[in-house]
Amino acid sequence: MSYHSIVMVKQVPDTANISGQVMKPDGTVNRSKLPTIFNPEDKVALELALQFRDRFDGTVRVMTMGPLKASDLLRECLYMGADEAFLISDRKFAGADTLATSYVLAEALRKLGNYDIIFAGRQAIDGDTAQVGPQTAEKLSLPQITYTEAILNAEGSMITVKRKVDNGFEVLEGTLPLLLTVVKDAATPRPFRAKRVMAYKNAHTLLELEKMTEGNSLLYMDQLKEEYVSKGLFIPTLTADDLDVDLSRCGLGGSPTKVHKIESVVLGGSAHETIPATKDGMYALIDKLMDDHIFG
Amino acid sequence: MNENKLVWVFIEQRDGKPADVSFELLSKGRKLAENLNGELQAVLIGHNMQAVAEETFHYGVTDVLLADHPELNHYNTLPYSRIMSELVDRYQPRIVLFGGTFIGRDLAPRVASHTRSGLTADCTDLQISDVTYLRKDYSQLLLQIRPAFGGNIIATIICPDSPVQMATVREGVMEKIPLAQPVAGRITPIYYEPDAADHLVRIIARHHEESKVNLKAAPIIVAGGYGMGNWQNFQILHELARVIGGEVAGTRAAVDAGYIDHVRQVGQTGVTVRPKLYIACGISGAIQHRAGMSESNKIIAINADPDAPIFGVCHYGIVGDVMEVIPKLIDAYKHKLK
Numbered sequence: 250m251s252y253h254s255i256v257m258v259k260q261v262p263d264t265a266n267i268s269g270q271v272m273k274p275d276g277t278v279n280r281s282k283l284p285t286i287f288n289p290e291d292k293v294a295l296e297l298a299l300q301f302r303d304r305f306d307g308t309v310r311v312m313t314m315g316p317l318k319a320s321d322l323l324r325e326c327l328y329m330g331a332d333e334a335f336l337i338s339d340r341k342f343a344g345a346d347t348l349a350t351s352y353v354l355a356e357a358l359r360k361l362g363n364y365d366i367i368f369a370g371r372q373a374i375d376g377d378t379a380q381v382g383p384q385t386a387e388k389l390s391l392p393q394i395t396y397t398e399a400i401l402n403a404e405g406s407m408i409t410v411k412r413k414v415d416n417g418f419e420v421l422e423g424t425l426p427l428l429l430t431v432v433k434d435a436a437t438p439r440p441f442r443a444k445r446v447m448a449y450k451n452a453h454t455l456l457e458l459e460k461m462t463e464g465n466s467l468l469y470m471d472q473l474k475e476e477y478v479s480k481g482l483f484i485p486t487l488t489a490d491d492l493d494v495d496l497s498r499c500g501l502g503g504s505p506t507k508v509h510k511i512e513s514v515v516l517g518g519s520a521h522e523t524i525p526a527t528k529d530g531m532y533a534l535i536d537k538l539m540d541d542h543i544f545g
Numbered sequence: 546m547n548e549n550k551l552v553w554v555f556i557e558q559r560d561g562k563p564a565d566v567s568f569e570l571l572s573k574g575r576k577l578a579e580n581l582n583g584e585l586q587a588v589l590i591g592h593n594m595q596a597v598a599e600e601t602f603h604y605g606v607t608d609v610l611l612a613d614h615p616e617l618n619h620y621n622t623l624p625y626s627r628i629m630s631e632l633v634d635r636y637q638p639r640i641v642l643f644g645g646t647f648i649g650r651d652l653a654p655r656v657a658s659h660t661r662s663g664l665t666a667d668c669t670d671l672q673i674s675d676v677t678y679l680r681k682d683y684s685q686l687l688l689q690i691r692p693a694f695g696g697n698i699i700a701t702i703i704c705p706d707s708p709v710q711m712a713t714v715r716e717g718v719m720e721k722i723p724l725a726q727p728v729a730g731r732i733t734p735i736y737y738e739p740d741a742a743d744h745l746v747r748i749i750a751r752h753h754e755e756s757k758v759n760l761k762a763a764p765i766i767v768a769g770g771y772g773m774g775n776w777q778n779f780q781i782l783h784e785l786a787r788v789i790g791g792e793v794a795g796t797r798a799a800v801d802a803g804y805i806d807h808v809r810q811v812g813q814t815g816v817t818v819r820p821k822l823y824i825a826c827g828i829s830g831a832i833q834h835r836a837g838m839s840e841s842n843k844i845i846a847i848n849a850d851p852d853a854p855i856f857g858v859c860h861y862g863i864v865g866d867v868m869e870v871i872p873k874l875i876d877a878y879k880h881k882l883k
Contacts (some may be wrong), residue, residue: 348657348663348664380653380654380666383654384655386655387658392746393655415648415753416753416808417751418751422747422749506689506707507704508700509703511699522862524845530863534877535882
């Protein structure tokens with residue numbers, strides 16, 4: 250038995266490395282200054298899907314919803330070993346909260362079809378909500394197993410999974426198809442393979458091909474697309490039209506949560522007492538803590 | 546618009562024991578219900594839950610919706626989310642709160658997706674307020690306040706057009722405040738009819754340990770951040786904690802770097818603590834971390850960078866290399882208090 254997986258991945262701002270330039274003086278975020286990275290737990294999810302394919306055979310497709318430049322992320326997935334990659338992109342999807350995001354992702358999964366397991370990282374580092382996985386599963390009426398640490402076995406339409414819970418773990422047996430969200434300890438992402446980097450650095454979306462052929466005829470464009478498709482270097486883009494979505498459920502307008510107010514973090518004053526980093530300083534500090542009735 | 550003023554808290558139980566976070570949420574939910582001039586209700590799913598249901602009366606719950614059935618013994622996504630979704634559909638509460646736990650974070654998004662409700666994760670504060678949004682006036686919305694974007698901003702999220710507003714809150718963020726006298730609440734049994742689809746995922750083994758770590762109860766916490774530099778350096782914090790009788794904790798960056806286990810993480814996505822003494826070592830003081838410790842009685846900050854934000858919340862600040870300061874502090878303690 251072989252299994253078909255789809256991994257949901259996301260390109261995220263590298264929130265751990267926010268420098269001064271990123272925050273504008275008014276306290277808003279200058280997104281263009283933010284470096285982007287492969288969301289770490291999504292990368293682990295892809296690795297787990299690849300290991301699952303290595304063990305049981307089958308296919309691994311990846312998809313991401315994001316701006317056109319998210320194709321960079323899809324090429325990275327191809328470098329790691331994904332069989333096919335899909336970009337879900339449309340201005341109408343922009344500004345989506347987790348509910349509107351999961352709606353579009355679920356419609357894209359419906360469109361791609363033919364899956365046994367959907368993999369996703371537990372959460373993305375730009376929001377840390379961990380909501381998109383379960384919400385996507387619900388939209389497709391699929392069972393979910395969150396906090397996956399390991400896939401222990403698969404047999405026929407059953408999969409055995411170890412998941413993390415508060416102060417311990419559970420072993421669950423689930424009926425396929427289902428959706429798994431994966432924690433970072435589940436696997437160590439493999440490095441890019443040089444041969445695959447050479448092969449797939451030229452994988453492109455339609456828009457990227459159009460940019461390459463600017464000024465050339467539409468006929469040439471069609472030929473070029475055919476050529477890329479035949480070489481397996483074409484990354485399909487799915488738009489709102491392709492997915493036949495209800496636009497009232499997409500993007501900012503389809504998001505029930507709204508940002509009402511954003512305040513930049515105001516650093517508190519320095520009303521504290523400075524203690525010299527010396528032996529005498531430490532002695533004085535212990536005295537103060539004794540006066541505070543913390544010690545003694 | 547939703548006219549009822551019900552505030553719901555999902556009461557989480559593990560092995561029949563209610564989670565602390567549920568009582569913390571009830572305490573906050575009671576205040577929200579007072580502000581709304583509404584009613585605090587609880588939803589409880591499990592088996593043999595009568596005593597737990599009654600315990601919620603000590604927090605002002607007027608009605609417990611109780612689904613009690615042997616097959617609901619342990620949390621399982623599909624039956625629990627089906628029950629909760631159907632209840633929200635039927636009663637349309639104004640607000641639903643879940644703990645930001647493994648269970649709450651598995652359940653809440655599934656329910657919110659079904660009911661198409663707005664859901665905000667890991668709120669650090671919740672308030673009720675009238676709001677003007679896009680030139681339209683809304684009365685008594687739930688303000689869902691949380692740090693965002695790497696802690697560089699504090700965002701206030703609202704769900705102006707969502708009849709049901711949902712939020713998750715981590716353990717320890719809200720204070721647990723029982724009433725002096727329990728209210729005379731009632732228990733409304735919720736009939737559970739098992740469904741074949743509930744068993745698409747079955748639990749075949751469970752391993753739970755009582756948490757050996759209870760940061761919330763520790764009077765003294767010695768915490769380290771990424772500024773500790775490496776795992777070896779981090780070990781000196783265990784030495785300090787052992788000498789002065791404290792627990793060791795870390796920031797998210799320290800957890801991510803592998804210096805310390807996640808169960809000891811303090812901050813927005815970890816535990817919120819209020820010890821008598823909090824010693825922050827090599828911690829810059831990002832808002833997410835401060836959200837989890839700024840209410841400590843006394844805070845000592847040790848950091849080489851005099852401009853580190855942690856100095857803005859501490860009582861005693863020491864500018865210096867942690868690896869030099871901590872041995873001196875240990876010596877001073879031993880000398881003074883042996």
